[in-house]
Amino acid sequence: MADGVPENKLFVLKTSCSINMNLRILLASLLACLVLNTATAAPAITRLPYLQSASPTQIVIRWRTDEASLSLVRYGLTTTALNKSATSSGKLTEHIVLLEKLLPDTKYFYSIVIATNQVLLGGDSKHFFVTPPLLGNAKSTRVWILGDAGTYNTQQLMVRDAFLAYTAPRLPDLILLLGDNAYPNGTDANYQAGIFNIYPDTLRNVPLWPSLGNHDARHANSGTQSGVYFDAFTLPTLGQCGGVMSGTEAYYSFDYANMHFICLDSDDSDRSPHGLMAEWLRRDLATTKQTWVVSYFHHPPYTKGTHDSDNPKDSEGRMVEMRENILPILEAGGADLVLTGHSHVYERTSLVDSHYGNSASFSATRNVVQGGDGRVDPYLKRGRQAHSGTVYVVSGSAGRAGTGKFPHPANVVSIAEMGSFIIDTQAQRLMGTFLNGKGQVRDSFTIQKVSLPTPAEPSK
Numbered sequence: 001m002a003d004g005v006p007e008n009k010l011f012v013l014k015t016s017c018s019i020n021m022n023l024r025i026l027l028a029s030l031l032a033c034l035v036l037n038t039a040t041a042a043p044a045i046t047r048l049p050y051l052q053s054a055s056p057t058q059i060v061i062r063w064r065t066d067e068a069s070l071s072l073v074r075y076g077l078t079t080t081a082l083n084k085s086a087t088s089s090g091k092l093t094e095h096i097v098l099l100e101k102l103l104p105d106t107k108y109f110y111s112i113v114i115a116t117n118q119v120l121l122g123g124d125s126k127h128f129f130v131t132p133p134l135l136g137n138a139k140s141t142r143v144w145i146l147g148d149a150g151t152y153n154t155q156q157l158m159v160r161d162a163f164l165a166y167t168a169p170r171l172p173d174l175i176l177l178l179g180d181n182a183y184p185n186g187t188d189a190n191y192q193a194g195i196f197n198i199y200p201d202t203l204r205n206v207p208l209w210p211s212l213g214n215h216d217a218r219h220a221n222s223g224t225q226s227g228v229y230f231d232a233f234t235l236p237t238l239g240q241c242g243g244v245m246s247g248t249e250a251y252y253s254f255d256y257a258n259m260h261f262i263c264l265d266s267d268d269s270d271r272s273p274h275g276l277m278a279e280w281l282r283r284d285l286a287t288t289k290q291t292w293v294v295s296y297f298h299h300p301p302y303t304k305g306t307h308d309s310d311n312p313k314d315s316e317g318r319m320v321e322m323r324e325n326i327l328p329i330l331e332a333g334g335a336d337l338v339l340t341g342h343s344h345v346y347e348r349t350s351l352v353d354s355h356y357g358n359s360a361s362f363s364a365t366r367n368v369v370q371g372g373d374g375r376v377d378p379y380l381k382r383g384r385q386a387h388s389g390t391v392y393v394v395s396g397s398a399g400r401a402g403t404g405k406f407p408h409p410a411n412v413v414s415i416a417e418m419g420s421f422i423i424d425t426q427a428q429r430l431m432g433t434f435l436n437g438k439g440q441v442r443d444s445f446t447i448q449k450v451s452l453p454t455p456a457e458p459s460k
């Protein structure tokens with residue numbers, strides 16, 4: 001006993017004092033750590049940088065962090081001279097920064113900065129982009145096209161790696177997505193797993209141009225331009241990358257070199273012949289003067305793969321509506337190439353025109369402008385005349401391969417294999433290639449623009 005306090009009570013008192021003291025020390029330490037961490041901790045990057053809405057003079061760089069932070073990009077012509085900067089206001093986790101007044105056809109390096117002199121990412125030889133050349137300037141161009149890619153399974157990785165081995169050391173100049181980009185439901189987590197975690201090394205260097213598929217539309221709405229797809233991408237609604245303004249990210253167009261690309265929404269926008277999308281498409285086609293016109297969307301007009309374009313109930317008639325209502329507009333506007341997915345196979349036509357019915361109505365006499373497989377003898381086209389022939393490609397097996405009841409009579413090639421599609425252009429020459437997941441070229445064709453002699457005037 002001490003000072004009248006029983007021994008057992010003293011033990012409790014001492015213990016209590018000791019605990020209180022320890023708690024105070026612990027709390028003080030935690031507070032110090034918190035203050036220190038607040039001063040120095042960097043947000044973690046949870047979605048690596050990707051490039052959007054590229055034009056000869058502008059580009060958008062996007063990334064995501066786990067905590068709200070500044071959105072600041074430093075950029076320049078060498079890694080040691082990132083002497084320009086661009087920012088967006090506020091502290092955010094979803095970072096969208098527009099770089100403007102860029103030089104055309106120029107390589108820029110960039111870094112992502114979260115505070116003065118605190119670089120989160122980049123500032124090295126791996127983080128760069130190349131701006132597109134000026135409108136109309138022909139440039140050797142490679143486009144990588146991925147249909148129905150985002151399964152995050154072994155097949156998707158095989159297709160990716162086969163292409164990267166095929167294209168090395170060069171990079172593609174742009175990437176197109178043909179819809180159903182992120183399985184199974186187009187959620188944010190699906191997109192992270194199926195797109196952003198699969199292609200980060202390419203997406204930090206090459207602009208990505210997506211289209212909307214039925215799986216993406218499960219968590220997106222074209223009418224309100226809301227949902228995961230619309231949140232994830234920054235697409236040109238005002239014609240700022242070429243073409244006529246569409247007023248919506250659901251469908252849009254842009255230019256690259258001497259090519260004009262038209263993205264359509266075959267899933268969730270009005271597909272009627274005089275709907276907003278169709279009328280915009282007419283204006284856009286009438287306006288462009290580019291050598292090549294390539295359109296891409298999700299639902300194929302001619303397929304006998306994992307979907308059947310003859311069946312009006314398949315995909316709630318979207319394939320039939322695109323064929324009947326939209327193909328006549330594309331062909332009247334001189335479209336050269338139409339790319340679609342949805343069917344998890346590879347199929348493609350020769351140079352065809354004006355086939356808008358079911359497969360039984362396809363006529364080699366009426367609908368084939370130039371037959372053959374286009375390998376030894378290229379498909380010849382004179383400029384961009386109306387109804388001068390279009391090649392239709394289904395390439396929907398970048399994430400999985402299915403089977404089919406081949407062939408659709410319009411198609412000259414039908415392959416039930418996983419793979420991706422590649423476009424290479426050189427001025428007046430366009431080459432298409434289907435590369436499978438083993439790195440084998442399973443199809444190739446060429447379209448050549450030629451100056452055929454004009455028909456002689458009838459003698460008077």
Ligand SMILES: [Fe+2]
Pocket residue numbers: 179180213214215298341342343
């Ligand atoms: Fe689909």
